[in-house]
Amino acid sequence: MSDLLSQDFLTALISGALVASVPLLFASLGELISEQAGVLNVGLEGYMLFGAFLSFVIAYNTGSELLGLLGGIVAGAFGALIMAVLCVRMNLDQIVIGIAIILLAEGSTSLLNDAAYAETRPSLGTPSEFAIPLLKDIPILGESVFSQHWIVYVGIALAFFVRWMLLRTSAGLSLRAAGEQPQALDVAGVSVVKTRMLATLCAGALGGLGGAFLVIVGAGSFTPFITQGAGFIAIVIAMLSRGRAPWTILGSILFGISLSVATALQLIGISIPTDYVQMLPFIVVIVVLVLFARRSYLPSALALPYVRGER
């Protein structure tokens, strides 16, 4: 039992949980913004895959982590642009298009990966760490929490920024109105279509960044289907957060822990068949949904197209 609480185990668990939770955090923040505006991104998983692949290509070829991360943002936003044009502008069904985007992303990234890297299987170097002075010397926490890639801290700060943006800015008000009562926004003279397109692009950009993190900081290489359902888990986190951005941190860490438990257990020599351990996050999804889904709140106009003058 004492093994379970050893320093190595805790460091591995916490550090692993953080790394696993960051892609979820970015993606769920993006999805939360977009859901507030009334767009449900079923294709979030696809944005992440686009982001993961392009960031790998760029980081591998340029050797720059930063350019890789930016590439992820661009690729994710590209996926979301398809969504924004087809669903927000042209009022097609959000769920159908979302599924199509996932399939497109899975197919195209796998194909391109096979074509370019199937033989060489390249990987990136160790990601850089940013250790916070003083705090990094705290036992366990210093090594696990305060010695991470800088983008981790950006993610946490971003959650609080999104909260502020939604509650305290005019743009945030417009977003919330677009998802709850788009007609009210329209008669107030703000374009519902523009607001929703912008929100969708945010979801794409942040989803893509999440995917990029997965490759650059997490795995170090791209493999087909690398996201493994993270996009869907992020949708669940966004829904359970009920529009309150900081809650996505909590949700992401909860799922992050369930993803990192396997690695940590192996580290201390307790070996459970990986198949079981890999089921854990999805079991957690089900448990969380059963326990809390009744308390989730979705904006009234979520996934409904807006047509002026139609009731």
Added chain:
Amino acid sequence: MSGPTGTASTESGTSGTPLLELRGISKSFPGVLANDRIDLELRAGEVHALLGENGAGKSTLISILSGMYHPDAGEILFEGSEVRIDSPRTAIELGIGTVYQHLTLVPTLSVLENLMLGSEGGFGKLDLEAERRRFDELAELLGVDFSPGARTGALALGQQQQVEIMKALWRGGSRILILDEPTSMLTPQGYEDLRNEVKHLTADGLSVVLITHKLHEAIELGDRISVLRRGRKVGAVSPAELRDQSEEQLSEQIVGMMFGEQASELGAVELEPVAAGRLSPDRKLGEVALTVRDIDLEPDDDVTGLNQVSLKIRAGEILGIAGVDGNGQRELAEVVAGQRRHVGGELLLFDQDISGLGVRKRERRGLRYITDDRLGEGTVGDLDVAMNSVLKQIGSPPFWKRGAERRDEIDRFAEDLVERFDVRTPSVQTRIANLSGGNVQKLLLAREFSGDPKVVIFNKPTHGLDVRTAEFVRDRIREAASGGLAALVISTEIVELVGLCDRIAVMSRGVITGEVENRPGVEEEIGALMIARAGGNS
């Protein structure tokens, strides 16, 4: 050419450039000419009342003014120069604020947030201090009594409307306020408040366009009246006429415009809205058909709770339920119909307990519910008229046989209903969503009246219908009651209940605050009971 007729020419008698002028505005939708060459003018500090039945084109006209629709033809002049109002934003920039009939507030936002919606600033921080001061200013002008931080969805409807008016005035420099059927959900007290608000605002130089289908409101509030009928402006009353003529003369003149040649007979209907055909209070009633005793219902986010509600209706009797919308009437109806489980109390249909029975079993025993949500709950919009007429009997003979649909039977049944209830539809194969509200209601009545019902709950049976259809519906209710039906009629229109019911119970916040026998002069008593415990609904 059959352009606008009547006394429209008298408007040119007033001097100066009007603040807003419409010339020959036309707008058509597939199959409907909603506005046909309408001319209109609005002067500073004036209330211009637009009067007309449902479907007369009033709402289309204001949608054009507020930038929601673009006219097919015609021009709009603002202070003498032509403008193009191509989006709500343009309307706002011109100083045209609109209070829509269907509220356009975001219920989950606070009052202040709703007011700030659409303000400039993008990602900059909102200046809450300044916005709150602006709120206080307007709150004083309008005399409102809620806080800027209140959740909008939690306010009473009258208060929400005040928020709408504040919203319309929120951006500085408002010149014109458009009110679309503003009284449709107000208490008598709320109406008085609105009247005062309008007076204050016009004294400040604001112009008001008031859309209404109620004659007395147009006469009381308007400085000038234009009458619309079937998309055309069919007449106008000038300020001078409004000043000099008695209310009766005016009424007669306007009813003439509203209904044209049939004015004489319908005039009586409109002026004495419903009292005409009331059943004799001395007629003999049957046994007690429905007993509701001490029913409770737990309140919820969007459910008004019920508290110790008791009612009794005899066969052949019409019992009215008065009250401001959203005070538990719908919940009561749903509890009786079996759509909602109550806690405690008793529910008896001819002395038999029906608390444990589902909707369908209650229906078989002769209890029917005609919902006010005609398009949502009452019908399936995508199905045709025929299928909607047998909606509650899907799978049962003679319309289905061993699971197979028998189209002939269904059509024949529907055709009979359509014929008897005068439903205006091209055929029974027409999608019901294409019918007007009045015709949908007629079909619902026909459907629920078929198969010999004993007790029928009518939830706002004439809501949103034009005068003629409304009277048709009331006639059918009276007719059924004289044939022994026990009718429970929920309505927000006191005049309607007075013209229809034997007794009237009043609901406020889920409680029956009183029950009165219907007799002359009972309206005030009802009004008092409506606000008896409603408190904050001013």
